[in-house]
Amino acid sequence: MLHYNQDKTMKSNKLLIALAGCAAFVATACHGDLDIIQDNQLTASNMWTESSDVTTSAYGIYYLMRANFVQDKVNVFYWGEARVGEYMWGAGSWRTGHDNDMYGVQNSTMNDSNASTVWTKLYTAVNAANAVLKYAPTVPMTDADRQWAIGQAAFARAYLYFWAVRLWGDVPLLLNPVESVDAEECYPARSPKAYVYEQIGRDIETAVAYVTSGTDKYVATPDAVNMLKAEYALWMYATQAGGDDYLALADEALKAIGISSARLLDDYASIFAVDNKCNAEVIFALNNNQTEKLTGGYYWTFYWPATNVAPAYQMNPVPIYTTQWWNYSDNFISVLKRSKAEHNDRRVDCNYLEGPYGSSSEGVMNTISCPNKLKGDCSTNMMILDCDLLYYRYAQAVMLDAELKYWRKDYEGAVKSLNLIAKRAYGVDNFYTEATKEAVLDALCTETLLEFPCEGVVWWTLIRLDKIWDYNPSLAERRALNPNILLWPISASARNKNTKLTQTEGWN
Numbered sequence: 001m002l003h004y005n006q007d008k009t010m011k012s013n014k015l016l017i018a019l020a021g022c023a024a025f026v027a028t029a030c031h032g033d034l035d036i037i038q039d040n041q042l043t044a045s046n047m048w049t050e051s052s053d054v055t056t057s058a059y060g061i062y063y064l065m066r067a068n069f070v071q072d073k074v075n076v077f078y079w080g081e082a083r084v085g086e087y088m089w090g091a092g093s094w095r096t097g098h099d100n101d102m103y104g105v106q107n108s109t110m111n112d113s114n115a116s117t118v119w120t121k122l123y124t125a126v127n128a129a130n131a132v133l134k135y136a137p138t139v140p141m142t143d144a145d146r147q148w149a150i151g152q153a154a155f156a157r158a159y160l161y162f163w164a165v166r167l168w169g170d171v172p173l174l175l176n177p178v179e180s181v182d183a184e185e186c187y188p189a190r191s192p193k194a195y196v197y198e199q200i201g202r203d204i205e206t207a208v209a210y211v212t213s214g215t216d217k218y219v220a221t222p223d224a225v226n227m228l229k230a231e232y233a234l235w236m237y238a239t240q241a242g243g244d245d246y247l248a249l250a251d252e253a254l255k256a257i258g259i260s261s262a263r264l265l266d267d268y269a270s271i272f273a274v275d276n277k278c279n280a281e282v283i284f285a286l287n288n289n290q291t292e293k294l295t296g297g298y299y300w301t302f303y304w305p306a307t308n309v310a311p312a313y314q315m316n317p318v319p320i321y322t323t324q325w326w327n328y329s330d331n332f333i334s335v336l337k338r339s340k341a342e343h344n345d346r347r348v349d350c351n352y353l354e355g356p357y358g359s360s361s362e363g364v365m366n367t368i369s370c371p372n373k374l375k376g377d378c379s380t381n382m383m384i385l386d387c388d389l390l391y392y393r394y395a396q397a398v399m400l401d402a403e404l405k406y407w408r409k410d411y412e413g414a415v416k417s418l419n420l421i422a423k424r425a426y427g428v429d430n431f432y433t434e435a436t437k438e439a440v441l442d443a444l445c446t447e448t449l450l451e452f453p454c455e456g457v458v459w460w461t462l463i464r465l466d467k468i469w470d471y472n473p474s475l476a477e478r479r480a481l482n483p484n485i486l487l488w489p490i491s492a493s494a495r496n497k498n499t500k501l502t503q504t505e506g507w508n
Helices: 006-029 051-069 081-087 100-106 120-135 143-168 193-210 222-239 244-257 298-302 330-343 394-407 411-426 437-451 458-464 473-479 492-497
Strands: 282-286 352-355 368-371 389-393
Touching: 051 120, 051 143, 051 282, 081 100, 081 330, 081 458, 081 473, 120 143, 143 193, 143 222, 193 222, 222 244, 222 282, 222 389, 222 394, 222 458, 244 394, 282 394, 298 368, 330 352, 330 437, 389 394, 394 411, 394 437, 394 458, 411 437, 437 458
Parallel strands: none
Antiparallel strands: 282 389, 352 368
């Protein structure tokens, strides 16, 4: 089985340099809405001839996936948690009107010109996965290499489409790579979301069958595939009326991962430490590595510029970056503080930083507060964006297990799983004791908010539990006018390039 190493990285980088060289031609040649960088445009005649062509391209899918999720306004935070709204988010610089895009996302008042509505790079990664799935079965290579490449591409395509269909509902479902300027895929229409979900399920089945080993957490491992399988299954059950078969599917996936306290790190903060990457709790991550010139991520928007922080506190403890855009709301700050004061919640200091760190005013130090996780290298005068971003970690598996048991009305089992999370957080056994539907639902919401802030997890969990309306009541008000308020509009740029695309109903 292959492993992600320096040699593979070099090969992948060489391929991507070649792709970049033809990108200008491709963007001109195919004026479709997806703006796909046709990574096999240059390879259709001579690239897919040997094993390394396939395996290198499989690694390239993750490079392109990363390129999508490190964009300033296209990432797991903007595409999820920022939309929880004023319950979580409030006192950032955006309140002064500096960025209407951010304001629109936070308040679910986006329109088709919002930067976060763009899906171009997501579909570029889908196209790369399609190419591997097309050519891997026929290129001469060992069975092990072929199995690995097909498994990786199937997982990646399922993961990418899972994001797309949850965000936009009906989306173009492309299963073949774009290899010609006349390709039908250049101008696709939206496919019914049911078809997309069915294809995701088939791709997950393929990934389960083909990804049978591996420890490299920057690509698919069996645990990563089963995390996607479990999340997909619970989503289908809770939001798509999928039925009990999906609960059985989630149960199968979570049993394959194994639910216990063994892989929960004792120290919550160490999960995110820049010097502790790919630790035991990490299941699937976005690779940031400054030595490979791979840096980026949305977390820089949480941190203050040097002009607002007293010199004595710059980088210790306050990370410094260019502009602070996002901060917790006063309400959520009170939730965090209460959890620490009443229950000695050990997570809070990692999730939230507050103190008299600002430049003095009449001899009184101004208070600085901000989220305090996912910090990069702070050894220089400005934070380096080299902290890995976590797509899946083991605590999510534990919470999904608790949620599964909630849906099955096994409230005692749900409490047992919740207490695995609570034990690390509060340092006590059996923190949760009430095994009723209402108590378990409340605990699921509470622990999601306290365990996963800033990680892009909260929004999706609250939707599955049908509790987003309680935490963001403005959504409930807008739902009367826009039944698709939880979805996103399709960008104007996409629809201008492809007249087959219709706007998401209720959006403009």
